[in-house]
Amino acid sequence: MHTDAYEINMMQTYFEKGIQNRRAVFEMFFRKMPFENGYAIFAGLERVINYINNLNFTDDDIEFLRSTGNYSDEFLEYLRNFSFRGNIRSALEGELVFNNEPIMQIEGTVAECQLIETALLNMVNYQTLIATKASRIRMAANYDPLLEFGSRRAQETSAAIWGTRAAYIGGFDSTSNVLAGKKFGIPISGTHAHSLVELYGDDYDAFKAYAETHKECVFLVDTYDTIKSGVPSAIKVANEMGDKIHFAGVRIDSGDMAYLSKRVREMLDNAGYKDAKIIASNDLDEKTITSLKMQDAKIDIWGVGTQVITAFDQPALGAVYKMVSVENNDGKMIDTIKISNNAEKVSTPGKKQVWRITESADGKSEGDYIALSDENPQAQDSIYMFHPQFTYINKTITDFEAKPLLKDIFKNGKLVYKQPKLSEIKQYSASALASLWPEYKRELNPQDYPVDLSQKCWDNKMAIIKKVHKFIQNLDY
Numbered sequence: 001m002h003t004d005a006y007e008i009n010m011m012q013t014y015f016e017k018g019i020q021n022r023r024a025v026f027e028m029f030f031r032k033m034p035f036e037n038g039y040a041i042f043a044g045l046e047r048v049i050n051y052i053n054n055l056n057f058t059d060d061d062i063e064f065l066r067s068t069g070n071y072s073d074e075f076l077e078y079l080r081n082f083s084f085r086g087n088i089r090s091a092l093e094g095e096l097v098f099n100n101e102p103i104m105q106i107e108g109t110v111a112e113c114q115l116i117e118t119a120l121l122n123m124v125n126y127q128t129l130i131a132t133k134a135s136r137i138r139m140a141a142n143y144d145p146l147l148e149f150g151s152r153r154a155q156e157t158s159a160a161i162w163g164t165r166a167a168y169i170g171g172f173d174s175t176s177n178v179l180a181g182k183k184f185g186i187p188i189s190g191t192h193a194h195s196l197v198e199l200y201g202d203d204y205d206a207f208k209a210y211a212e213t214h215k216e217c218v219f220l221v222d223t224y225d226t227i228k229s230g231v232p233s234a235i236k237v238a239n240e241m242g243d244k245i246h247f248a249g250v251r252i253d254s255g256d257m258a259y260l261s262k263r264v265r266e267m268l269d270n271a272g273y274k275d276a277k278i279i280a281s282n283d284l285d286e287k288t289i290t291s292l293k294m295q296d297a298k299i300d301i302w303g304v305g306t307q308v309i310t311a312f313d314q315p316a317l318g319a320v321y322k323m324v325s326v327e328n329n330d331g332k333m334i335d336t337i338k339i340s341n342n343a344e345k346v347s348t349p350g351k352k353q354v355w356r357i358t359e360s361a362d363g364k365s366e367g368d369y370i371a372l373s374d375e376n377p378q379a380q381d382s383i384y385m386f387h388p389q390f391t392y393i394n395k396t397i398t399d400f401e402a403k404p405l406l407k408d409i410f411k412n413g414k415l416v417y418k419q420p421k422l423s424e425i426k427q428y429s430a431s432a433l434a435s436l437w438p439e440y441k442r443e444l445n446p447q448d449y450p451v452d453l454s455q456k457c458w459d460n461k462m463a464i465i466k467k468v469h470k471f472i473q474n475l476d477y
Protein backbone atom coordinates (compact mmCIF):
# COMPACT_ATOMS: atom_id res chain seq x y z
CA MET A 1 0.00 0.00 0.00
CA HIS A 2 3.06 2.24 0.24
CA THR A 3 2.60 3.23 -3.37
CA ASP A 4 1.03 6.02 -5.39
CA ALA A 5 -2.60 5.46 -6.36
CA TYR A 6 -1.68 5.87 -10.02
CA GLU A 7 0.37 2.66 -9.90
CA ILE A 8 -2.73 0.73 -8.78
CA ASN A 9 -4.85 2.59 -11.34
CA MET A 10 -2.51 1.43 -14.11
CA MET A 11 -2.50 -2.13 -12.73
CA GLN A 12 -6.28 -2.18 -13.00
CA THR A 13 -6.07 -1.13 -16.66
CA TYR A 14 -3.49 -3.87 -17.37
CA PHE A 15 -5.62 -6.42 -15.51
CA GLU A 16 -8.92 -5.52 -17.18
CA LYS A 17 -7.24 -5.51 -20.59
CA GLY A 18 -5.63 -8.89 -19.87
CA ILE A 19 -2.05 -7.66 -20.30
CA GLN A 20 -1.00 -7.61 -16.63
CA ASN A 21 1.43 -10.49 -17.19
CA ARG A 22 3.32 -8.96 -20.11
CA ARG A 23 7.03 -8.94 -19.33
CA ALA A 24 8.65 -5.55 -18.77
CA VAL A 25 11.98 -4.11 -17.71
CA PHE A 26 12.24 -0.87 -15.73
CA GLU A 27 15.47 0.87 -14.72
CA MET A 28 16.15 3.41 -12.00
CA PHE A 29 18.65 6.24 -12.49
CA PHE A 30 19.19 9.85 -11.46
CA ARG A 31 20.09 12.62 -13.87
CA LYS A 32 22.05 15.07 -11.72
CA MET A 33 24.75 14.38 -9.17
CA PRO A 34 23.56 15.34 -5.67
CA PHE A 35 25.32 18.37 -4.11
CA GLU A 36 27.19 18.70 -7.46
CA ASN A 37 29.39 15.98 -6.01
CA GLY A 38 31.63 13.91 -8.26
CA TYR A 39 30.13 10.59 -7.11
CA ALA A 40 27.20 9.23 -5.12
CA ILE A 41 27.13 6.38 -2.59
CA PHE A 42 24.34 3.91 -3.25
CA ALA A 43 22.18 2.97 -0.24
CA GLY A 44 18.66 1.69 0.39
CA LEU A 45 18.92 -1.90 -0.80
CA GLU A 46 18.40 -3.48 2.62
CA ARG A 47 15.08 -1.71 2.99
CA VAL A 48 14.09 -2.61 -0.57
CA ILE A 49 14.80 -6.28 0.22
CA ASN A 50 12.64 -6.12 3.37
CA TYR A 51 9.89 -4.41 1.41
CA ILE A 52 9.84 -6.93 -1.45
CA ASN A 53 9.95 -9.88 0.96
CA ASN A 54 6.85 -8.58 2.74
CA LEU A 55 4.96 -7.29 -0.27
CA ASN A 56 1.30 -8.34 -0.17
CA PHE A 57 -2.22 -6.97 0.21
CA THR A 58 -4.01 -7.86 3.45
CA ASP A 59 -7.79 -8.25 3.67
CA ASP A 60 -7.87 -4.81 5.32
CA ASP A 61 -5.93 -3.29 2.43
CA ILE A 62 -8.37 -4.81 -0.07
CA GLU A 63 -11.34 -3.44 1.88
CA PHE A 64 -9.78 0.01 1.98
CA LEU A 65 -9.21 -0.06 -1.78
CA ARG A 66 -12.78 -1.27 -2.28
CA SER A 67 -14.07 1.65 -0.18
CA THR A 68 -12.58 4.13 -2.67
CA GLY A 69 -15.03 2.88 -5.28
CA ASN A 70 -12.30 3.01 -7.93
CA TYR A 71 -11.55 -0.68 -8.35
CA SER A 72 -13.49 -3.68 -9.66
CA ASP A 73 -14.11 -6.79 -7.54
CA GLU A 74 -12.18 -8.99 -9.98
CA PHE A 75 -9.18 -6.69 -9.84
CA LEU A 76 -9.29 -6.60 -6.03
CA GLU A 77 -9.29 -10.43 -5.95
CA TYR A 78 -6.24 -10.37 -8.21
CA LEU A 79 -4.51 -8.00 -5.75
CA ARG A 80 -5.44 -10.25 -2.82
CA ASN A 81 -3.33 -13.00 -4.41
CA PHE A 82 -0.50 -10.71 -5.48
CA SER A 83 3.15 -11.33 -4.68
CA PHE A 84 6.34 -10.18 -6.38
CA ARG A 85 7.75 -12.89 -8.67
CA GLY A 86 10.12 -10.82 -10.76
CA ASN A 87 13.86 -10.19 -10.90
CA ILE A 88 15.73 -7.31 -9.32
CA ARG A 89 19.29 -6.41 -10.13
CA SER A 90 20.88 -3.60 -8.19
CA ALA A 91 24.04 -1.74 -7.36
CA LEU A 92 25.21 -2.90 -3.93
CA GLU A 93 25.04 -0.66 -0.89
CA GLY A 94 28.19 1.38 -0.43
CA GLU A 95 28.96 1.22 -4.18
CA LEU A 96 29.86 4.39 -6.06
CA VAL A 97 27.19 5.31 -8.58
CA PHE A 98 26.91 8.12 -11.09
CA ASN A 99 24.27 10.07 -12.95
CA ASN A 100 22.57 8.65 -16.03
CA GLU A 101 23.38 5.03 -15.33
CA PRO A 102 20.98 2.31 -14.16
CA ILE A 103 21.41 1.75 -10.44
CA MET A 104 18.55 -0.75 -10.15
CA GLN A 105 16.74 -2.87 -12.72
CA ILE A 106 13.37 -4.54 -12.26
CA GLU A 107 12.16 -7.22 -14.61
CA GLY A 108 8.83 -8.94 -14.26
CA THR A 109 5.20 -8.60 -15.19
CA VAL A 110 4.31 -5.06 -16.12
CA ALA A 111 1.86 -4.98 -13.20
CA GLU A 112 4.36 -5.95 -10.50
CA CYS A 113 7.07 -3.65 -11.90
CA GLN A 114 4.61 -0.79 -11.84
CA LEU A 115 3.39 -1.35 -8.27
CA ILE A 116 6.83 -1.17 -6.64
CA GLU A 117 8.08 2.02 -8.35
CA THR A 118 7.09 4.43 -5.60
CA ALA A 119 8.51 2.51 -2.66
CA LEU A 120 11.79 1.72 -4.42
CA LEU A 121 12.34 5.34 -5.41
CA ASN A 122 11.36 6.52 -1.94
CA MET A 123 13.93 4.27 -0.24
CA VAL A 124 16.81 4.64 -2.67
CA ASN A 125 16.40 8.38 -3.25
CA TYR A 126 16.56 9.22 0.44
CA GLN A 127 19.23 6.80 1.57
CA THR A 128 21.55 7.41 -1.39
CA LEU A 129 21.25 11.14 -0.78
CA ILE A 130 22.19 10.82 2.91
CA ALA A 131 25.05 8.37 2.28
CA THR A 132 26.46 10.81 -0.28
CA LYS A 133 26.14 13.82 2.02
CA ALA A 134 27.82 11.78 4.76
CA SER A 135 30.64 10.91 2.40
CA ARG A 136 31.23 14.59 1.62
CA ILE A 137 31.42 15.31 5.34
CA ARG A 138 33.78 12.35 5.79
CA MET A 139 36.09 13.81 3.09
CA ALA A 140 36.20 17.13 4.97
CA ALA A 141 36.81 15.50 8.35
CA ASN A 142 39.64 13.38 6.89
CA TYR A 143 40.37 10.67 9.46
CA ASP A 144 38.73 12.40 12.46
CA PRO A 145 35.87 10.57 14.20
CA LEU A 146 32.41 11.66 13.04
CA LEU A 147 29.43 11.31 15.36
CA GLU A 148 25.92 11.38 13.86
CA PHE A 149 23.55 13.52 16.01
CA GLY A 150 20.64 14.02 13.59
CA SER A 151 17.59 12.19 15.00
CA ARG A 152 15.92 15.27 16.50
CA ARG A 153 16.07 17.11 13.17
CA ALA A 154 15.30 14.25 10.79
CA GLN A 155 12.11 14.26 8.73
CA GLU A 156 10.38 11.90 11.21
CA THR A 157 11.18 8.47 12.59
CA SER A 158 12.02 6.35 9.56
CA ALA A 159 14.30 9.04 8.22
CA ALA A 160 16.19 9.19 11.52
CA ILE A 161 16.66 5.42 11.65
CA TRP A 162 17.45 4.68 8.01
CA GLY A 163 19.24 7.99 7.56
CA THR A 164 21.70 7.18 10.29
CA ARG A 165 22.35 3.79 8.67
CA ALA A 166 23.04 5.55 5.36
CA ALA A 167 25.27 8.09 7.13
CA TYR A 168 27.22 5.21 8.66
CA ILE A 169 27.71 3.64 5.22
CA GLY A 170 28.86 7.02 3.90
CA GLY A 171 31.53 7.44 6.56
CA PHE A 172 30.17 8.31 10.01
CA ASP A 173 31.56 6.31 12.92
CA SER A 174 28.69 6.26 15.40
CA THR A 175 25.14 7.41 16.00
CA SER A 176 23.40 9.05 18.93
CA ASN A 177 20.23 7.07 18.04
CA VAL A 178 19.92 4.14 20.41
CA LEU A 179 17.36 2.27 18.29
CA ALA A 180 19.58 2.47 15.21
CA GLY A 181 22.39 1.09 17.35
CA LYS A 182 20.25 -1.85 18.44
CA LYS A 183 18.71 -2.49 15.03
CA PHE A 184 21.82 -2.22 12.86
CA GLY A 185 24.75 -2.70 15.23
CA ILE A 186 26.03 0.85 14.65
CA PRO A 187 28.19 1.95 17.61
CA ILE A 188 26.24 4.42 19.75
CA SER A 189 27.79 7.41 21.46
CA GLY A 190 26.48 10.25 23.58
CA THR A 191 27.60 13.11 25.82
CA HIS A 192 25.05 15.22 27.70
CA ALA A 193 22.91 18.28 26.97
CA HIS A 194 22.79 21.83 28.37
CA SER A 195 19.74 20.83 30.42
CA LEU A 196 21.95 18.86 32.82
CA VAL A 197 23.93 22.01 33.57
CA GLU A 198 20.80 24.16 33.70
CA LEU A 199 19.25 21.77 36.22
CA TYR A 200 22.20 22.11 38.60
CA GLY A 201 22.61 25.80 37.73
CA ASP A 202 26.36 25.41 37.83
CA ASP A 203 28.89 23.65 35.52
CA TYR A 204 30.91 22.20 38.39
CA ASP A 205 27.95 20.61 40.21
CA ALA A 206 26.56 19.18 36.98
CA PHE A 207 29.87 17.69 35.84
CA LYS A 208 30.52 16.29 39.31
CA ALA A 209 27.11 14.59 39.36
CA TYR A 210 27.70 13.17 35.90
CA ALA A 211 31.18 11.96 36.89
CA GLU A 212 29.79 10.24 39.96
CA THR A 213 27.35 8.33 37.81
CA HIS A 214 29.47 7.57 34.71
CA LYS A 215 32.92 6.16 34.05
CA GLU A 216 33.28 7.66 30.54
CA CYS A 217 32.97 11.46 30.76
CA VAL A 218 32.66 14.14 28.12
CA PHE A 219 31.52 17.46 29.59
CA LEU A 220 29.54 20.05 27.61
CA VAL A 221 31.36 23.23 28.51
CA ASP A 222 29.49 26.06 26.77
CA THR A 223 26.29 26.48 28.81
CA TYR A 224 27.38 29.68 30.58
CA ASP A 225 30.95 30.56 29.62
CA THR A 226 33.29 28.06 28.00
CA ILE A 227 36.58 29.64 29.06
CA LYS A 228 35.68 31.15 32.43
CA SER A 229 33.42 28.46 33.81
CA GLY A 230 32.93 25.34 31.61
CA VAL A 231 36.49 24.19 31.05
CA PRO A 232 37.82 25.11 34.53
CA SER A 233 34.91 23.15 36.05
CA ALA A 234 35.62 20.14 33.83
CA ILE A 235 39.29 20.18 34.85
CA LYS A 236 38.41 20.54 38.52
CA VAL A 237 36.06 17.55 38.41
CA ALA A 238 38.62 15.47 36.47
CA ASN A 239 41.30 16.30 39.07
CA GLU A 240 39.00 15.39 41.94
CA MET A 241 37.73 12.15 40.42
CA GLY A 242 41.13 10.91 39.24
CA ASP A 243 41.05 7.26 38.13
CA LYS A 244 37.41 6.90 39.07
CA ILE A 245 36.51 8.32 35.67
CA HIS A 246 37.94 8.42 32.19
CA PHE A 247 37.99 12.10 31.32
CA ALA A 248 37.50 11.61 27.57
CA GLY A 249 37.11 15.29 26.72
CA VAL A 250 34.81 18.27 26.36
CA ARG A 251 32.17 19.30 23.85
CA ILE A 252 31.80 22.85 22.52
CA ASP A 253 28.42 23.65 20.94
CA SER A 254 28.48 27.40 20.23
CA GLY A 255 30.67 30.42 19.68
CA ASP A 256 33.73 30.83 17.49
CA MET A 257 34.96 27.28 17.48
CA ALA A 258 38.37 28.04 15.98
CA TYR A 259 39.18 30.51 18.72
CA LEU A 260 37.53 28.54 21.51
CA SER A 261 39.05 25.18 20.58
CA LYS A 262 42.56 26.66 20.62
CA ARG A 263 42.03 28.23 24.03
CA VAL A 264 40.44 25.05 25.39
CA ARG A 265 43.31 22.91 24.05
CA GLU A 266 45.83 25.07 25.88
CA MET A 267 43.83 24.85 29.10
CA LEU A 268 43.49 21.06 28.92
CA ASP A 269 47.17 20.58 28.01
CA ASN A 270 48.35 22.87 30.80
CA ALA A 271 46.24 20.89 33.26
CA GLY A 272 47.90 17.67 32.10
CA TYR A 273 44.98 16.36 30.02
CA LYS A 274 46.76 16.10 26.68
CA ASP A 275 44.68 13.04 25.72
CA ALA A 276 41.34 14.67 26.47
CA LYS A 277 39.60 15.31 23.15
CA ILE A 278 37.72 18.36 21.95
CA ILE A 279 34.38 17.58 20.34
CA ALA A 280 32.62 20.26 18.30
CA SER A 281 28.97 20.41 17.33
CA ASN A 282 26.56 23.15 16.14
CA ASP A 283 25.16 22.95 12.66
CA LEU A 284 28.38 21.61 11.18
CA ASP A 285 28.73 20.38 7.61
CA GLU A 286 31.54 19.76 5.13
CA LYS A 287 32.03 23.49 4.56
CA THR A 288 32.28 24.54 8.22
CA ILE A 289 34.53 21.57 8.99
CA THR A 290 36.84 22.46 6.08
CA SER A 291 36.87 26.08 7.20
CA LEU A 292 37.61 25.17 10.83
CA LYS A 293 40.45 22.92 9.70
CA MET A 294 41.87 25.78 7.61
CA GLN A 295 41.78 27.95 10.72
CA ASP A 296 43.79 25.26 12.50
CA ALA A 297 40.99 24.70 15.00
CA LYS A 298 41.99 22.15 17.64
CA ILE A 299 38.96 19.96 17.15
CA ASP A 300 39.46 16.19 17.37
CA ILE A 301 35.91 14.89 16.93
CA TRP A 302 32.94 16.27 14.99
CA GLY A 303 29.29 15.88 15.97
CA VAL A 304 27.00 16.45 12.99
CA GLY A 305 23.21 16.34 13.00
CA THR A 306 20.86 18.52 10.96
CA GLN A 307 23.06 18.95 7.93
CA VAL A 308 23.66 15.26 7.33
CA ILE A 309 20.31 13.75 8.28
CA THR A 310 18.28 16.22 6.21
CA ALA A 311 20.82 16.55 3.37
CA PHE A 312 20.30 20.22 4.12
CA ASP A 313 21.54 21.77 0.88
CA GLN A 314 19.66 19.35 -1.37
CA PRO A 315 16.37 17.97 -0.09
CA ALA A 316 15.89 15.24 -2.71
CA LEU A 317 17.80 13.05 -5.10
CA GLY A 318 15.84 12.94 -8.32
CA ALA A 319 16.14 9.26 -9.20
CA VAL A 320 13.46 8.15 -11.66
CA TYR A 321 12.14 4.76 -12.77
CA LYS A 322 11.65 4.28 -16.49
CA MET A 323 10.36 1.46 -18.65
CA VAL A 324 13.13 0.40 -21.06
CA SER A 325 11.67 -2.74 -22.63
CA VAL A 326 8.26 -4.44 -22.82
CA GLU A 327 6.69 -7.51 -24.40
CA ASN A 328 4.48 -6.75 -27.43
CA ASN A 329 1.36 -8.52 -28.73
CA ASP A 330 3.52 -11.18 -30.40
CA GLY A 331 5.44 -12.02 -27.24
CA LYS A 332 8.56 -10.17 -28.42
CA MET A 333 10.50 -7.79 -26.13
CA ILE A 334 10.51 -4.29 -27.66
CA ASP A 335 12.82 -1.57 -26.32
CA THR A 336 11.00 1.58 -25.25
CA ILE A 337 11.98 5.22 -24.84
CA LYS A 338 10.74 8.36 -23.11
CA ILE A 339 11.40 11.30 -25.43
CA SER A 340 11.40 14.86 -24.22
CA ASN A 341 12.03 18.32 -25.60
CA ASN A 342 14.65 18.48 -22.92
CA ALA A 343 17.61 16.48 -24.31
CA GLU A 344 18.74 15.45 -20.83
CA LYS A 345 15.39 13.76 -20.21
CA VAL A 346 15.52 11.32 -23.13
CA SER A 347 15.82 7.84 -21.64
CA THR A 348 18.12 5.11 -22.95
CA PRO A 349 16.12 2.14 -24.25
CA GLY A 350 16.89 -1.53 -23.68
CA LYS A 351 17.79 -3.79 -20.80
CA LYS A 352 21.31 -2.86 -19.82
CA GLN A 353 24.25 -3.61 -17.59
CA VAL A 354 26.70 -1.05 -16.24
CA TRP A 355 30.35 -2.07 -16.39
CA ARG A 356 32.87 -0.35 -14.18
CA ILE A 357 36.05 -0.10 -16.21
CA THR A 358 39.31 0.07 -14.29
CA GLU A 359 42.87 0.07 -15.55
CA SER A 360 44.51 -3.28 -14.87
CA ALA A 361 47.81 -1.60 -13.93
CA ASP A 362 46.66 0.57 -11.02
CA GLY A 363 43.04 -0.47 -10.43
CA LYS A 364 41.91 3.16 -10.90
CA SER A 365 38.56 3.92 -12.45
CA GLU A 366 38.41 4.82 -16.16
CA GLY A 367 34.66 5.31 -16.27
CA ASP A 368 31.41 3.38 -16.49
CA TYR A 369 30.33 1.69 -19.69
CA ILE A 370 26.64 1.03 -20.22
CA ALA A 371 26.05 -1.88 -22.57
CA LEU A 372 22.97 -3.81 -23.64
CA SER A 373 22.51 -6.93 -21.53
CA ASP A 374 23.57 -9.28 -24.33
CA GLU A 375 26.99 -7.60 -24.65
CA ASN A 376 29.99 -8.78 -22.66
CA PRO A 377 32.85 -6.28 -22.41
CA GLN A 378 34.80 -8.82 -20.35
CA ALA A 379 35.24 -10.88 -23.52
CA GLN A 380 36.51 -7.89 -25.55
CA ASP A 381 40.21 -7.04 -26.11
CA SER A 382 39.51 -3.33 -26.15
CA ILE A 383 36.73 -0.95 -25.25
CA TYR A 384 35.86 2.13 -27.24
CA MET A 385 34.42 4.69 -24.84
CA PHE A 386 32.83 7.88 -26.11
CA HIS A 387 30.83 10.71 -24.56
CA PRO A 388 27.13 10.03 -25.27
CA GLN A 389 26.49 13.64 -26.34
CA PHE A 390 29.88 14.96 -27.43
CA THR A 391 30.93 11.83 -29.30
CA TYR A 392 34.24 13.37 -30.41
CA ILE A 393 35.40 12.93 -26.81
CA ASN A 394 36.50 9.30 -26.89
CA LYS A 395 39.19 6.86 -25.92
CA THR A 396 40.07 3.22 -26.56
CA ILE A 397 41.17 1.17 -23.58
CA THR A 398 43.01 -2.11 -23.97
CA ASP A 399 44.40 -3.10 -20.60
CA PHE A 400 41.30 -3.05 -18.46
CA GLU A 401 39.03 -4.89 -16.11
CA ALA A 402 35.25 -4.67 -16.45
CA LYS A 403 33.07 -5.35 -13.41
CA PRO A 404 29.29 -5.46 -13.59
CA LEU A 405 27.58 -2.96 -11.28
CA LEU A 406 24.09 -4.48 -11.24
CA LYS A 407 24.04 -7.71 -9.23
CA ASP A 408 21.24 -10.28 -8.94
CA ILE A 409 19.17 -9.62 -5.83
CA PHE A 410 15.83 -11.34 -6.56
CA LYS A 411 15.26 -14.04 -9.17
CA ASN A 412 11.68 -15.06 -9.88
CA GLY A 413 10.66 -13.41 -6.63
CA LYS A 414 13.24 -15.30 -4.55
CA LEU A 415 15.99 -13.48 -2.72
CA VAL A 416 19.29 -14.79 -4.13
CA TYR A 417 21.60 -12.21 -2.56
CA LYS A 418 23.00 -12.38 0.94
CA GLN A 419 23.48 -8.90 2.40
CA PRO A 420 26.93 -8.44 3.94
CA LYS A 421 27.24 -7.06 7.46
CA LEU A 422 26.81 -3.30 7.73
CA SER A 423 30.46 -2.93 8.75
CA GLU A 424 31.50 -4.77 5.57
CA ILE A 425 29.30 -2.48 3.46
CA LYS A 426 30.95 0.55 5.05
CA GLN A 427 34.41 -0.92 4.49
CA TYR A 428 33.57 -1.73 0.88
CA SER A 429 32.45 1.84 0.29
CA ALA A 430 35.70 3.25 1.64
CA SER A 431 37.75 0.96 -0.60
CA ALA A 432 35.61 1.80 -3.65
CA LEU A 433 36.33 5.48 -3.01
CA ALA A 434 40.05 4.75 -2.76
CA SER A 435 39.99 3.50 -6.37
CA LEU A 436 38.47 6.76 -7.62
CA TRP A 437 40.84 9.42 -8.93
CA PRO A 438 41.03 12.49 -6.63
CA GLU A 439 39.73 14.72 -9.45
CA TYR A 440 36.29 13.16 -8.98
CA LYS A 441 36.39 13.42 -5.18
CA ARG A 442 37.05 17.08 -4.54
CA GLU A 443 34.25 18.95 -2.81
CA LEU A 444 34.19 21.87 -5.23
CA ASN A 445 33.81 21.54 -9.02
CA PRO A 446 34.82 17.90 -9.38
CA GLN A 447 35.48 16.51 -12.86
CA ASP A 448 32.58 14.71 -14.54
CA TYR A 449 33.10 10.99 -14.24
CA PRO A 450 32.67 9.35 -17.67
CA VAL A 451 29.41 7.40 -18.03
CA ASP A 452 29.39 6.19 -21.61
CA LEU A 453 27.13 4.06 -23.80
CA SER A 454 28.43 1.13 -25.84
CA GLN A 455 28.21 1.62 -29.59
CA LYS A 456 25.41 -0.94 -29.76
CA CYS A 457 23.45 0.76 -26.99
CA TRP A 458 23.94 4.18 -28.60
CA ASP A 459 22.93 2.88 -32.09
CA ASN A 460 19.84 1.26 -30.56
CA LYS A 461 18.86 4.56 -28.91
CA MET A 462 19.34 6.56 -32.11
CA ALA A 463 17.31 4.04 -34.16
CA ILE A 464 14.44 4.18 -31.66
CA ILE A 465 14.47 8.00 -31.54
CA LYS A 466 14.22 8.02 -35.38
CA LYS A 467 11.37 5.55 -35.29
CA VAL A 468 9.42 7.68 -32.78
CA HIS A 469 10.02 10.85 -34.80
CA LYS A 470 8.73 9.10 -37.92
CA PHE A 471 5.67 7.89 -36.04
CA ILE A 472 4.91 11.43 -34.86
CA GLN A 473 5.42 12.92 -38.35
CA ASN A 474 2.97 10.40 -39.79
CA LEU A 475 0.21 11.30 -37.34
CA ASP A 476 -2.56 13.31 -39.00
CA TYR A 477 -4.25 15.03 -36.03
Ligand SMILES: Nc1ncnc2c1ncn2[C@@H]1O[C@H](COP(=O)(O)OP(=O)(O)OP(=O)(O)O)[C@@H](O)[C@H]1O
Nearest residue numbers: 253254255256257258259281282283284288291292
Ligand atom coordinates in the same frame (compact mmCIF):
# COMPACT_ATOMS: atom_id res chain seq x y z
N1 LIG B 1 35.55 29.75 13.44
C1 LIG B 1 34.51 29.39 12.73
N2 LIG B 1 34.59 29.38 11.39
C2 LIG B 1 33.54 29.03 10.64
N3 LIG B 1 32.36 28.67 11.14
C3 LIG B 1 32.21 28.65 12.47
C4 LIG B 1 33.27 29.02 13.32
N4 LIG B 1 32.83 28.91 14.59
C5 LIG B 1 31.54 28.50 14.54
N5 LIG B 1 31.18 28.33 13.27
C6 LIG B 1 29.86 27.91 12.74
O1 LIG B 1 29.09 29.08 12.54
C7 LIG B 1 27.70 28.85 12.73
C8 LIG B 1 27.12 29.83 13.71
O2 LIG B 1 27.77 29.76 14.98
P1 LIG B 1 27.21 30.48 16.26
O3 LIG B 1 27.92 30.02 17.47
O4 LIG B 1 27.10 31.92 16.01
O5 LIG B 1 25.83 29.76 16.22
P2 LIG B 1 24.51 30.10 16.89
O6 LIG B 1 23.61 29.04 16.37
O7 LIG B 1 24.19 31.55 16.73
O8 LIG B 1 24.89 29.82 18.40
P3 LIG B 1 23.98 29.11 19.44
O9 LIG B 1 24.09 27.65 19.13
O10 LIG B 1 24.59 29.48 20.74
O11 LIG B 1 22.61 29.67 19.23
C9 LIG B 1 27.61 27.39 13.20
O12 LIG B 1 27.27 26.59 12.07
C10 LIG B 1 29.00 27.06 13.68
O13 LIG B 1 29.31 25.68 13.53
Ligand SMILES: O=P(O)(O)OC[C@H]1O[C@H](OP(=O)(O)OP(=O)(O)O)[C@H](O)[C@@H]1O
Nearest residue numbers: 149193194253281282283284304305306
Ligand atom coordinates in the same frame (compact mmCIF):
# COMPACT_ATOMS: atom_id res chain seq x y z
O1 LIG C 1 23.62 21.16 15.28
P1 LIG C 1 23.41 19.81 14.73
O2 LIG C 1 24.45 19.46 13.69
O3 LIG C 1 22.01 19.57 14.28
O4 LIG C 1 23.72 18.73 15.90
C1 LIG C 1 22.82 18.40 16.87
C2 LIG C 1 22.59 19.53 17.84
O5 LIG C 1 21.62 19.07 18.73
C3 LIG C 1 21.96 19.53 20.01
O6 LIG C 1 21.53 20.84 20.19
P2 LIG C 1 20.12 21.23 20.77
O7 LIG C 1 20.07 22.70 20.71
O8 LIG C 1 19.01 20.47 20.15
O9 LIG C 1 20.22 20.71 22.23
P3 LIG C 1 21.32 21.06 23.32
O10 LIG C 1 22.15 22.14 22.77
O11 LIG C 1 20.51 21.43 24.51
O12 LIG C 1 22.06 19.79 23.49
C4 LIG C 1 23.46 19.49 19.99
O13 LIG C 1 23.99 20.27 21.01
C5 LIG C 1 23.82 19.94 18.62
O14 LIG C 1 24.04 21.32 18.54
Ligand SMILES: O=C(O)c1cccnc1
Nearest residue numbers: 149176189190191192305
Ligand atom coordinates in the same frame (compact mmCIF):
# COMPACT_ATOMS: atom_id res chain seq x y z
O1 LIG D 1 25.52 13.10 22.49
C1 LIG D 1 25.47 14.28 22.15
O2 LIG D 1 26.32 15.09 22.50
C2 LIG D 1 24.34 14.74 21.27
C3 LIG D 1 23.36 13.90 20.84
C4 LIG D 1 22.34 14.36 20.05
C5 LIG D 1 22.30 15.67 19.69
N1 LIG D 1 23.25 16.50 20.11
C6 LIG D 1 24.26 16.05 20.89
